[in-house]
Amino acid sequence: xxxxxxxxxxxxxxxxxxxxxxxxxxxxxxxxxxxxxxxxxxxxxxxxxxxxxxxxxxxxxxxxxxxxxxxxxxxxxxxxxxxxxxxxxxxxxxxxxxxxxxxxxxxxxxxxxxxxxxxxxxxxxxxxxxxxxxxxxxxxxxxxxxxxxxxxxxxxxxxxxxxxxxxxxxxxxxxxxxxxxxxxxxxxxxxxxxxxxxxxxxxxxxxxxxxxxxxxxxxxx
Numbered sequence: 001x002x003x004x005x006x007x008x009x010x011x012x013x014x015x016x017x018x019x020x021x022x023x024x025x026x027x028x029x030x031x032x033x034x035x036x037x038x039x040x041x042x043x044x045x046x047x048x049x050x051x052x053x054x055x056x057x058x059x060x061x062x063x064x065x066x067x068x069x070x071x072x073x074x075x076x077x078x079x080x081x082x083x084x085x086x087x088x089x090x091x092x093x094x095x096x097x098x099x100x101x102x103x104x105x106x107x108x109x110x111x112x113x114x115x116x117x118x119x120x121x122x123x124x125x126x127x128x129x130x131x132x133x134x135x136x137x138x139x140x141x142x143x144x145x146x147x148x149x150x151x152x153x154x155x156x157x158x159x160x161x162x163x164x165x166x167x168x169x170x171x172x173x174x175x176x177x178x179x180x181x182x183x184x185x186x187x188x189x190x191x192x193x194x195x196x197x198x199x200x201x202x203x204x205x206x207x208x209x210x211x212x213x214x215x216x217x218x219x220x221x
Contacts, residue, residue: 001091001095001097001167001169002126002127002165002167003075003078003082003097003099003164003165003166003167004100004126004165004166004167005051005098005099005100005163005165006100006101006103006160006161006164007051007052007055007100007102007161008041008044008051008161009102009103009160009161010044010045010104010107011105012104013106014105014107015104015105015134016109016110017108017111017116017138018110018111019044020041020107020108020116020117020119021036021039021113022039025039030115033118033122034122036119037119039119040052040123041102052100052120052124054072055072055100055124056099056100056124057071057072058071058075058098059097059098062093062096068093078186080189081189081190081191082184082186082191085190087166087168087182087193088168088191097126099126099127100120100123101127101129101150101165102120102129103129103130103157103159104128104129104130105130105131106130106131106133106134107130107134108133108135108138108139109134109135110134110135112135112137112141114141114144116138116141117138117141117144117147118141118145120142120145121145121146121147125147126147127148127150128142128147128148128149128150129151129152130149130150131151131152131153132151132153140205143205143208144208144214145213145214146208146209146211146212146213147209148198148209149198149199150196150197151196151198152195152196153197158185163185163186163187164185165184166183167181167183167184167196169181171210174198174201174206175206177201178198179198179199181196181198182194183195207221
């Protein structure tokens with residue numbers, strides 16, 4: 001399962017790779033992924049990095065067997081609402097990854113720079129949600145870093161910036177080639193369902209996501 005916090009909501013018609021991760025002043029950090037990630041969305045949404053890091057701290061605590069809630073207290077009512085719902089049956093800290101996501105109308109226009117995706121992943125991003133992806137290359141870069149390129153086409157969003165989205169059974173959905181998954185926006189201690197689309201993935205792309213990233217895929221195949 002996935003529990004995603006929306007940490008940036010961008011409604012520009014197009015979001016370029018240079019807006020996702022600026023060039024110029026970041027060039028000296030090209031060999032320093034952690035340093036480079038500090039500039040992610042800095043020209044578009046300066047609050048993004050701090051928000052993403054808060055969620056990442058909770059995931060690190062979960063992976064280490066520590067309390068997610070102690071790392072990020074706002075998770076307590078969210079996780080409680082998920083577990084109390086029919087969709088959240090069997091959900092636990094052991095089977096639910098915590099990560100951040102962004103919504104953008106059409107992200108990834110411009111250069112094929114890999115860091116537009118990798119910087120999000122370095123900060124704990126597990127998915128993107130978009131009406132469409134501007135380039136195949138940006139979408140491929142998300143997949144290569146183990147991030148799911150969700151599509152949501154309707155005009156009215158069922159979630160807003162800072163909301164949590166619960167996506168149950170995502171691993172099986174990817175494995176079984178499901179074109180759509182039911183997701184849930186957690187609002188006012190209740191879950192509101194909506195659909196996220198996963199455009200067709202090749203067998204290799206599916207396995208890269210399941211393995212966590214392209215590097216893991218190469219290690220195991």
